[in-house]
Amino acid sequence: MQSDSLLIQALVYLAAGVISVPIAKRLGLGSVLGYLIAGVLVGPFLLDLVGEAEDVMSFAEFGVVILLFLIGLEVRPALLWRMRTTIFGLGLAQLLGTAALLGAAALAFGLDWRVALAVGLILALSSTAIVLQSLEERGLRQGPVGESAFGVLLFQDLAVIPLFTLLPLLALSPVGDVDAGHGASLLGDLPQWAQPLAVIAAVAAVVVGGRYLTRPLFRFIAAARLREIFTASALLLVVAVAALMELVGLSPALGAFLAGVLLAESEFRRELETDIEPFRGLLLGLFFITVGAGLDLGLVARQPLLIAGLVIGLMALKTAAMYVAGRLFRHRPRNALTSAVALAQGGEFAFVLLGVAVGAAVIAPELSRLLTAVIALSMAVTPLLLGAHQRFVLDRVEAREEPERLPFDEGDPDAIVAGFGRFGQIATRLLIANGFNVVLLDSGIDQIDLIRRFGWRVHYGDASRLDLLRTAGAEKARLLIVAIDDRDKAKEIVEAAKETFPHLTIIARAYDRRHAYELLKAGADEVERETYESALNFGRTALERLGLSERRALKAAVLFRDHDQALFDKLRNVALEDERYVSASRASRETFERLIREEMQRLDDEDDEDEAGEAPRRLEA
Numbered sequence: 001m002q003s004d005s006l007l008i009q010a011l012v013y014l015a016a017g018v019i020s021v022p023i024a025k026r027l028g029l030g031s032v033l034g035y036l037i038a039g040v041l042v043g044p045f046l047l048d049l050v051g052e053a054e055d056v057m058s059f060a061e062f063g064v065v066i067l068l069f070l071i072g073l074e075v076r077p078a079l080l081w082r083m084r085t086t087i088f089g090l091g092l093a094q095l096l097g098t099a100a101l102l103g104a105a106a107l108a109f110g111l112d113w114r115v116a117l118a119v120g121l122i123l124a125l126s127s128t129a130i131v132l133q134s135l136e137e138r139g140l141r142q143g144p145v146g147e148s149a150f151g152v153l154l155f156q157d158l159a160v161i162p163l164f165t166l167l168p169l170l171a172l173s174p175v176g177d178v179d180a181g182h183g184a185s186l187l188g189d190l191p192q193w194a195q196p197l198a199v200i201a202a203v204a205a206v207v208v209g210g211r212y213l214t215r216p217l218f219r220f221i222a223a224a225r226l227r228e229i230f231t232a233s234a235l236l237l238v239v240a241v242a243a244l245m246e247l248v249g250l251s252p253a254l255g256a257f258l259a260g261v262l263l264a265e266s267e268f269r270r271e272l273e274t275d276i277e278p279f280r281g282l283l284l285g286l287f288f289i290t291v292g293a294g295l296d297l298g299l300v301a302r303q304p305l306l307i308a309g310l311v312i313g314l315m316a317l318k319t320a321a322m323y324v325a326g327r328l329f330r331h332r333p334r335n336a337l338t339s340a341v342a343l344a345q346g347g348e349f350a351f352v353l354l355g356v357a358v359g360a361a362v363i364a365p366e367l368s369r370l371l372t373a374v375i376a377l378s379m380a381v382t383p384l385l386l387g388a389h390q391r392f393v394l395d396r397v398e399a400r401e402e403p404e405r406l407p408f409d410e411g412d413p414d415a416i417v418a419g420f421g422r423f424g425q426i427a428t429r430l431l432i433a434n435g436f437n438v439v440l441l442d443s444g445i446d447q448i449d450l451i452r453r454f455g456w457r458v459h460y461g462d463a464s465r466l467d468l469l470r471t472a473g474a475e476k477a478r479l480l481i482v483a484i485d486d487r488d489k490a491k492e493i494v495e496a497a498k499e500t501f502p503h504l505t506i507i508a509r510a511y512d513r514r515h516a517y518e519l520l521k522a523g524a525d526e527v528e529r530e531t532y533e534s535a536l537n538f539g540r541t542a543l544e545r546l547g548l549s550e551r552r553a554l555k556a557a558v559l560f561r562d563h564d565q566a567l568f569d570k571l572r573n574v575a576l577e578d579e580r581y582v583s584a585s586r587a588s589r590e591t592f593e594r595l596i597r598e599e600m601q602r603l604d605d606e607d608d609e610d611e612a613g614e615a616p617r618r619l620e621a
Contacts, residue, residue, distance in 0.1 A: 012049045016042045032129045035285050039292020063283025065242050068253040071157045072260020091155025093325040098124035101317045114170040118362045125347035128153045148339045160349050168360035202248040210262030218268045219445050231275040267448045270459035274468045296369050310374045315344040341389045345382040346375030412476035413439040418463035424483030439472045464492045474501045482508040498523030517575035
């Protein structure tokens with residue numbers, strides 16, 4: 001039962017995902033497996049509710065392009081340098097070791113060496129989505145296991161780029177017969193000598209444009225303060241770069257990755273991640289559904305023992321290769337084994353690379369369908385395998401290691417500062433001087449440009465957006481400092497953050513007393529009136545200039561602060577009722593001033609007594 005209507009097909013795909021993914025998550029199977037199951041259900045081998053999966057695949061593959069763009073945003077030079085041994089050492093060892101083992105196994109099955117090499121490289125990749133999510137759910141992402149897995153996955157993501165270029169070179173048929181599968185190319189109309197120059201020019205255009213044009217463009221767009229236009233601009237950037245790469249015969253993913261790397265140090269990085277992320281998740285979900293729909297259940301039913309054996313063999317060889325690599329890099333046996341089990345499945349990029357390999361006549365379509373089934377099933381088995389490993393191996397180890405902080409990007413922050421103006425800068429410098437890790441957010445383009453000239457890494461974004469706070473690390477942070485000068489926006493941030501991230505301690509900047517009460521009611525744990533302490537110190541200086549001793553002026557300031565805080569707490573219950581607040585304030589002010597005078601008089605009397613007692617002692621001396 002199929003329909004050619006685009007709306008009906010969209011309805012089927014979305015409904016399948018919406019129903020299957022939450023059920024899979026509740027069963028502990030993960031979202032990726034839920035999408036695969038949804039694809040199998042609506043595919044031609046079961047309910048047959050949609051047409052050929054290939055009809056949607058070209059659109060769904062754009063999710064992979066967006067994923068590579070987001071990966072590029074993460075690949076800052078500082079991150080690569082901090083994790084250089086894990087990424088380029090352990091990652092390379094895993095990829096080469098796994099490819100060698102799997103390639104040798106493919107040769108043993110009688111495949112041509114070029115096909116065996118392609119199969120080994122494709123199957124060496126693991127699923128970023130499944131591994132990181134599974135480790136997060138089991139509390140293993142923030143330790144040595146998570147660090148090694150992340151490093152290997154990042155290297156694999158980087159390796160995808162040259163694999164797009166390498167696989168067509170292994171073609172069994174002449175290059176002229178190969179359809180690269182990237183759509184129309186401008187290179188076909190150019191002479192042979194001009195084609196490499198066109199490719200270089202396209203890459204150079206991406207590099208130069210990303211380096212010198214995108215930041216002024218995003219600054220101009222951000223100044224308009226229209227979120228939907230900023231989102232559209234981010235998507236336009238990814239689509240334009242991908243289209244340019246496709247026109248010159250390169251992988252669209254390559255261009256997206258380059259664009260992401262060039263924007264990794266930009267102040268708009270956090271906002272770009274937040275705006276693009278929903279599209280990535282939706283399109284990747286659609287991609288996984290199409291993969292599931294393309295799973296040949298008839299093939300699985302006809303050759304169940306062969307496919308089961310291939311799945312077991314794939315996961316066993318990948319586990320062995322990763323374990324050996326981990327031990328070579330001095331990882332403890334327990335951590336090396338856990339990382340190896342986590343990375344034992346095939347990856348999402350394997351589906352894309354299989355399509356490239358088939359299009360380049362490197363791998364036969366029949367072998368591709370077999371490998372697709374093996375990879376999909378290995379991904380389905382991974383959450384179950386990790387659960388069994390944790391239950392029968394990790395949970396039986398008495399001496400557990402303390403979780404270590406991961407060097408992801410800037411690391412998990414201790415505090416997030418929303419607003420890096422005159423007020424926020426002082427608080428931030430105090431935190432950083434005491435060794436705390438801080439993520440800085442500000443929505444003022446001119447302010448960010450100015451602050452970055454002094455070496456501060458401030459990210460552009462509206463902190464009232466929960467998705468941006470989540471991207472900045474709010475789920476791991478301990479403290480949120482709301483230091484913006486917009487009264488309504490500050491209250492909005494406090495309310496949203498308190499409801500979504502209840503573990504956060506929130507300290508907020510208040511414009512005045514009434515605003516301070518509003519922030520406390522919204523959920524702030526502490527408030528600081530923006531001019532209170534400076535005005536109090538100013539008044540103390542004035543007292544000294546009028547003749548009071550430094551000691552008396554300091555006592556006066558301390559007394560004023562203590563009594564004012566008591567008055568602030570007393571009026572809190574009526575603060576938002578105008579008439580009652582005004583009358584209570586007037587009555588309390590007179591009492592407040594009288595108490596201050598009496599206390600200062602008492603201190604004067606004590607000082608006089610002390611001086612009187614000192615006089616005889618001075619005479620005796």
